[in-house]
Amino acid sequence: MSHVHEIVEFRVDLARGVPGEAGEYARVKVAAIAKYSPADIGYAKVRLSTDGSRLLVAHASLDVNGTQVNAEATAATYQEAVDLLHDKLQHQLVNLGR
Structure with a gap:
């Protein structure tokens, strides 16, 4: 059985005007x-x-065993931006594991 990995420390920062539920x-x-x-x-x-006034930007920076993984996505809503960010991070992590 493989080990399920976790995020040890997690921080979310919201700029002014971004709703709390987005975090x-x-x-x-x-x-x-x-x-x-x-x-x-x-x-x-x-x-x-x-x-x-119209676009939301989601940026993530991860440290995976000393390797920086960064991604950014822009969309009309925070849900869309975060969903795109999720997809980009997933792709990078899968490639990192190869």
């Missing part, structure tokens, strides 16, 4: 990618901010 949504979605990691994730930092 919890990001936490749940990004935590779900730990299962694709080849090792425990020492820390994960997610920042949600706005780019002008």
Whole structure:
């Protein structure tokens, strides 16, 4: 049976104007990618901010056993931005494990 990896330390930062529920949504979605990691994730930092008045930017920085994994996504809503961020991180972690 393989080990299920986890995120040891997790931080979510919200810029002014980003709703509080966006932070919890990001936490749940990004935590779900730990299962694709080849090792425990020492820390994960997610920042949600706005780019002008219409777009939301989601940025993540992960430390996977000393390797930095970064991704960014922009969309009209925080849900869309975080979903895109999730997909990008998942892809990078799968490739890292190869």
